[in-house]
Amino acid sequence: MQKRWIVFLVCVLLIIGIYAVGKVYYERGEGLNKADFAWYESQICQEIEEGNKFAQERLAQKHPVFLNGIFMDIGYEWDSTIYVPIRIVAESLNWGVFWLPDLGVMQLVKNEEEIFVDIENVFGKAYVELPRLKNMIKLPKVDVHEGHIEIFTNERELKQVAVSGAKYNFYVNGMKMTEDAFCYQGRMYVPTRIFALSLGRIFKYEAEKGEAYIDQVKVNSIFVEGRNYATVEELNKIIDTGEAEFEFKEQSDDSADLWPVISKGPQQKIAALTFDDYLSDEVYPLLDILDRYEAKATFFVIGNSIEQNQELLKTLAQKGHVVANHTWDHLNLYTLTADEIRAQLIATTLKTEQYGVKAAPYFRPPGGYYNDKIIKIAQDIGLRTVLWSLNSVDGDPANSARVIKQTVSRWVHPGAIITMHTNRDSTIEALPGIIENLQKRGYELVTIPEMWVRRN
Numbered sequence: 001m002q003k004r005w006i007v008f009l010v011c012v013l014l015i016i017g018i019y020a021v022g023k024v025y026y027e028r029g030e031g032l033n034k035a036d037f038a039w040y041e042s043q044i045c046q047e048i049e050e051g052n053k054f055a056q057e058r059l060a061q062k063h064p065v066f067l068n069g070i071f072m073d074i075g076y077e078w079d080s081t082i083y084v085p086i087r088i089v090a091e092s093l094n095w096g097v098f099w100l101p102d103l104g105v106m107q108l109v110k111n112e113e114e115i116f117v118d119i120e121n122v123f124g125k126a127y128v129e130l131p132r133l134k135n136m137i138k139l140p141k142v143d144v145h146e147g148h149i150e151i152f153t154n155e156r157e158l159k160q161v162a163v164s165g166a167k168y169n170f171y172v173n174g175m176k177m178t179e180d181a182f183c184y185q186g187r188m189y190v191p192t193r194i195f196a197l198s199l200g201r202i203f204k205y206e207a208e209k210g211e212a213y214i215d216q217v218k219v220n221s222i223f224v225e226g227r228n229y230a231t232v233e234e235l236n237k238i239i240d241t242g243e244a245e246f247e248f249k250e251q252s253d254d255s256a257d258l259w260p261v262i263s264k265g266p267q268q269k270i271a272a273l274t275f276d277d278y279l280s281d282e283v284y285p286l287l288d289i290l291d292r293y294e295a296k297a298t299f300f301v302i303g304n305s306i307e308q309n310q311e312l313l314k315t316l317a318q319k320g321h322v323v324a325n326h327t328w329d330h331l332n333l334y335t336l337t338a339d340e341i342r343a344q345l346i347a348t349t350l351k352t353e354q355y356g357v358k359a360a361p362y363f364r365p366p367g368g369y370y371n372d373k374i375i376k377i378a379q380d381i382g383l384r385t386v387l388w389s390l391n392s393v394d395g396d397p398a399n400s401a402r403v404i405k406q407t408v409s410r411w412v413h414p415g416a417i418i419t420m421h422t423n424r425d426s427t428i429e430a431l432p433g434i435i436e437n438l439q440k441r442g443y444e445l446v447t448i449p450e451m452w453v454r455r456n
Contacts, residue, residue: 067207069158071226083127092207123332160223171247176380189229197343264389265415265451273297279309293435298448300326300364303348310355317357322447325363388419394427401429
């Protein structure tokens, strides 16, 4: 009987020992060889590639949407049904459009009328079936031909002008805003909407009247092929552009090589902590933790959160952290035109600089959705594209702090770029353990600019 108890105790101790050793290996990353890291790296690459492939396939069948002759946005065809972006169409017809997250629906309000709409959320933009939209807001006429969607609410013909001749590139503070500028009757014109969005302003069409507005002020402008254009002089009457410098340049062949995408650093015992998304008060606990461990991080900031958090932005810079670009609205860039992508990046850079903070010349595409076109657009603005080599999995709200800490601890590797997010309680809880683990193992925590310098 005594022998059985001894054997039992030995087995229990053996199991506990195996578990303890396994836990140490799992959390410290010890015991992982080059093959393990090569496998993990391939998984991360595959995850990003598959996400991009899915997005491109999902958005393959495009349909430009025109409302009373004005170009609105791009619609898409899914399962033989055409979907259109509801917000810009409804707002251009003077509907108030509100997202109700608790209900998961869009609310449309006009006069005494109120409509609740189930939408298809595609990478942050709301779409609705074209037939449903027509019935809900009573669109008199909708035509689909030659791939275009044309919606008409009145018989009024949009007044447009014909323009011929060379196109020009237009820059703000050395950043290319558009390739669609032109000269008309001796005056230089730029796309009104893109100019407004690049300066972080609110743009709206009055589609019933054929007019364009910035911050509720009517713009003296012209329409060309359904797009609205204005001179910089007219736009400056509405928008205080401060010390911004504008420049037109003749277009020429651009054969410059694409800058490489930064997804990891050099094979040195360094790692970069990066945080994506909105600025808010929930960032302060992250800063307190980073201060405690004398660690610096890179924050890829969404531009539309800067205005309400300007003191936090300044604090980030004062503490030695790096502020970089995560676009203005955090939309999937595949759903935007080239000029809209430029506006997303430029607006964030200008808003950062408005509050005395120099943004680092790096950008991370939301969701990791990118292609060569997006890399080139960012490059023309002076931004290098940054991805990651270690996903902390904190983007999934179901993952606990323990899972996040174990994931980073297990898969960290020399030159790791670790992606995390702001506004996550689990990330705040996991961060001290992550930093302690990495520092004990001899990792130096660096920013993306520091990593890029060492890589080169």
